[in-house]
Amino acid sequence: MQPIIQTNQLTKVYGMGDVQVTALNGVNLQINPGELVAIMGSSGSGKSTLMNILGCLDRPTSGTYALAGQDISNLDKVQLALIRNQRLGFIFQSFNLLSRTSALHNVMLPLVYRRQQKLSPEAREAKAMSVLEAVGLADRAHHVPTELSGGQQQRVAIARALVNDPVLIMADEPTGNLDTTTSHEIMALLHQLHARGRTIVMVTHEPDIAAQAQRVIVLRDGQIESDERR
Amino acid sequence: MATTSQPLNVETQPLETTAELTLDAGLGVIGLGEIARIAWEGVVRNKIRSLLTMLGVIIGVAAVIIMIAISAGTEATIAEQIQGLGANLVFIQGAFGRGGPGGEGSNTPRLVYDDVAVVESVRGVVGTSVEMPTSQTVKRGTTTLSDVSVLGTTPDFPSVREMGVANGRYFNQTELERSAKVAVLGKTLAEELFGSEDPFGQSIIIGTVKLTVIGVAAEKGIVGNTDFDSQLYVPITLIFDRFVPSQFARFIGNNVRVIYAQIDTEANMDEVITQIELRLASTKGITLDELPFTIRTQNDIIETQGATTAAFRNLLAWVAGVSLLVGGIGIMNIMLVSVTERTREIGIRQSVGATPNDIRLQFLTEALLLSLVGGLIGVVAGIGGAILFGATSDMRTVIVPQSILLAFGSAAAVGIFFGFFPANTAAQLDPIEALRHE
Numbered sequence: 001m002q003p004i005i006q007t008n009q010l011t012k013v014y015g016m017g018d019v020q021v022t023a024l025n026g027v028n029l030q031i032n033p034g035e036l037v038a039i040m041g042s043s044g045s046g047k048s049t050l051m052n053i054l055g056c057l058d059r060p061t062s063g064t065y066a067l068a069g070q071d072i073s074n075l076d077k078v079q080l081a082l083i084r085n086q087r088l089g090f091i092f093q094s095f096n097l098l099s100r101t102s103a104l105h106n107v108m109l110p111l112v113y114r115r116q117q118k119l120s121p122e123a124r125e126a127k128a129m130s131v132l133e134a135v136g137l138a139d140r141a142h143h144v145p146t147e148l149s150g151g152q153q154q155r156v157a158i159a160r161a162l163v164n165d166p167v168l169i170m171a172d173e174p175t176g177n178l179d180t181t182t183s184h185e186i187m188a189l190l191h192q193l194h195a196r197g198r199t200i201v202m203v204t205h206e207p208d209i210a211a212q213a214q215r216v217i218v219l220r221d222g223q224i225e226s227d228e229r230r
Numbered sequence: 231m232a233t234t235s236q237p238l239n240v241e242t243q244p245l246e247t248t249a250e251l252t253l254d255a256g257l258g259v260i261g262l263g264e265i266a267r268i269a270w271e272g273v274v275r276n277k278i279r280s281l282l283t284m285l286g287v288i289i290g291v292a293a294v295i296i297m298i299a300i301s302a303g304t305e306a307t308i309a310e311q312i313q314g315l316g317a318n319l320v321f322i323q324g325a326f327g328r329g330g331p332g333g334e335g336s337n338t339p340r341l342v343y344d345d346v347a348v349v350e351s352v353r354g355v356v357g358t359s360v361e362m363p364t365s366q367t368v369k370r371g372t373t374t375l376s377d378v379s380v381l382g383t384t385p386d387f388p389s390v391r392e393m394g395v396a397n398g399r400y401f402n403q404t405e406l407e408r409s410a411k412v413a414v415l416g417k418t419l420a421e422e423l424f425g426s427e428d429p430f431g432q433s434i435i436i437g438t439v440k441l442t443v444i445g446v447a448a449e450k451g452i453v454g455n456t457d458f459d460s461q462l463y464v465p466i467t468l469i470f471d472r473f474v475p476s477q478f479a480r481f482i483g484n485n486v487r488v489i490y491a492q493i494d495t496e497a498n499m500d501e502v503i504t505q506i507e508l509r510l511a512s513t514k515g516i517t518l519d520e521l522p523f524t525i526r527t528q529n530d531i532i533e534t535q536g537a538t539t540a541a542f543r544n545l546l547a548w549v550a551g552v553s554l555l556v557g558g559i560g561i562m563n564i565m566l567v568s569v570t571e572r573t574r575e576i577g578i579r580q581s582v583g584a585t586p587n588d589i590r591l592q593f594l595t596e597a598l599l600l601s602l603v604g605g606l607i608g609v610v611a612g613i614g615g616a617i618l619f620g621a622t623s624d625m626r627t628v629i630v631p632q633s634i635l636l637a638f639g640s641a642a643a644v645g646i647f648f649g650f651f652p653a654n655t656a657a658q659l660d661p662i663e664a665l666r667h668e
Contacts, residue, residue, distance in 0.1 A: 078585045085583020100275045113583035116252040
């Protein structure tokens with residue numbers, strides 16, 4: 001089985017000249033399809049940097065990264081944007097929805113920027129609606145984010161992450177802005193996606209959230225400190 | 231509220247994308263139709279911000295249209311005045327003021343009354359008139375007006391200068407030959423002297439000469455520098471006899487200020503003018519180059535006036551251009567603020583797959599849309615403003631269709647030009663930074 005994520009000696013160095021900070025120092029990581037992986041680590045451990053590179057928002061200084069068999073280490077900005085659109089779904093701590101745009105149109109956004117097998121506006125709406133339905137928000141489709149609760153906003157974001165059928169879902173502190181009850185709801189949703197065979201990489205600093213994952217990777221000083229499967 | 235405790239219906243969701251991965255973005259743009267849709271949403275989503283952005287363009291476009299309308303109105307007024315000079319008219323003016331009878335320029339040939347006959351004899355001249363002014367005190371009963379312009383003319387004057395007689399009649403050839411003491415009053419002058427009374431047949435005293443009023447001219451207004459309504463018209467022979475007698479008149483004839491020649495519309499104007507010049511030169515016994523008279527046509531006067539109005543129009547064009555420029559800078563300012571405000575939005579779009587060109591074109595199209603919509607509002611405001619200005623002020627306004635195109639086109643150009651910098655700024659944002667932006 002081809003791994004979803006395969007990195008080899010992934011290194012990221014920030015800064016030029018005298019002041020150089022090594023955020024990632026030779027990370028070797030393999031994540032297989034269907035895994036739910038939590039990445040933990042204190043601030044400065046390099047987990048955000050790893051997240052950004054795995055999410056194709058940034059490029060490594062050296063080393064290689066293959067996403068579903070596609071080497072992305074040497075792609076340019078435009079190609080990275082295309083990869084993000086076709087292969088990735090993002091869930092953020094602060095939801096990152098367009099504020100004056102309805103839930104439905106937020107979910108449609110990745111479809112708008114899709115270049116292969118383009119959908120008509122009607123087909124986009126139908127597709128976005130079906131995903132909103134799947135996360136239980138069909139009745140809130142025409143509400144703007146400010147009219148939705150935090151949990152609902154995060155579910156819109158999850159629907160948006162799913163709409164282009166990504167190979168990998170990146171979740172950056174997905175419950176960080178939610179209360180305990182809502183956190184459980186969102187985690188339950190992620191578990192259901194996982195149960196359906198989705199590959200999810202989740203960055204968190206909450207041990208009880210990480211404990212729900214089958215695999216927990218702890219970073220320290222830009223290197224993998226531990227990698228435990230349960 | 232729906233909760234996730236209900237089973238997730240993900241049956242419709244394929245586990246993995248079946249689509250082939252595309253790494254070729256072409257020009258890196260999802261399509262202009264899509265971009266236009268996104269940009270339009272951006273414009274309508276925040277109406278207040280859009281309106282503020284458009285304000286500069288609205289004012290600029292309206293200013294261009296109003297300024298050009300004022301300038302065109304002024305030109306139209308001047309053109310009408312020039313038309314009012316009389317059709318196909320040639321003005322022959324002597325070297326007046328310099329020298330004068332007995333003065334140092336006395337050997338210079340002067341324009342005299344007898345020259346009228348010379349001009350009239352040229353083929354292509356269908357009518358002539360002549361004028362000699364004098365300034366006199368006019369009395370009627372207890373009313374005394376000083377420095378009234380008294381114009382000595384011939385019976386042809388009303389037809390040559392296109393002046394009507396509203397009440398009574400103009401003097402005739404017999405009265406001219408006899409230096410009859412008759413006068414035709416300008417409308418304003420008639421009112422000043424007689425009020426609401428009928429002046430016809432009444433007497434007035436000019437200087438020391440008593441004249442009978444035989445007519446009142448129709449209103450004509452100010453043409454060039456002459457107020458036709460505030461002067462009075464008498465036979466030119468009366469001027470020679472009683473008001474500006476010249477001791478040389480016996481030898482060289484009576485001075486006149488202007489001889490008017492009306493040219494046949496079929497005739498070649500330049501040829502006729504040359505003939506007049508030749509005939510006058512030979513009468514005076516001098517060469518054509520020595521002829522001290524100026525011969526001008528309506529066109530000459532139009533050109534002179536044209537130079538003045540062109541300067542006025544250029545000034546207005548500058549003012550309007552500057553306001554469009556300021557409008558453009560306004561767009562740029564607010565677009566830049568907007569890019570900063572919407573950094574998060576840009577980051578979100580980038581995270582779901584927008585390329586730098588998608589972002590650049592989105593903002594460029596927004597700027598273009600804002601200036602086009604602003605331009606459209608400006609056109610309406612400009613037309614309305616020009617009409618309102620024309621109705622409420624002394625100045626006339628004429629809306630020039632080309633000015634609408636010009637203003638609208640400039641607005642679009644301004645939008646693209648000043649939208650480019652903010653759009654580029656937006657396109658170059660780093661997605662990680664943009665997503666982190668508060």
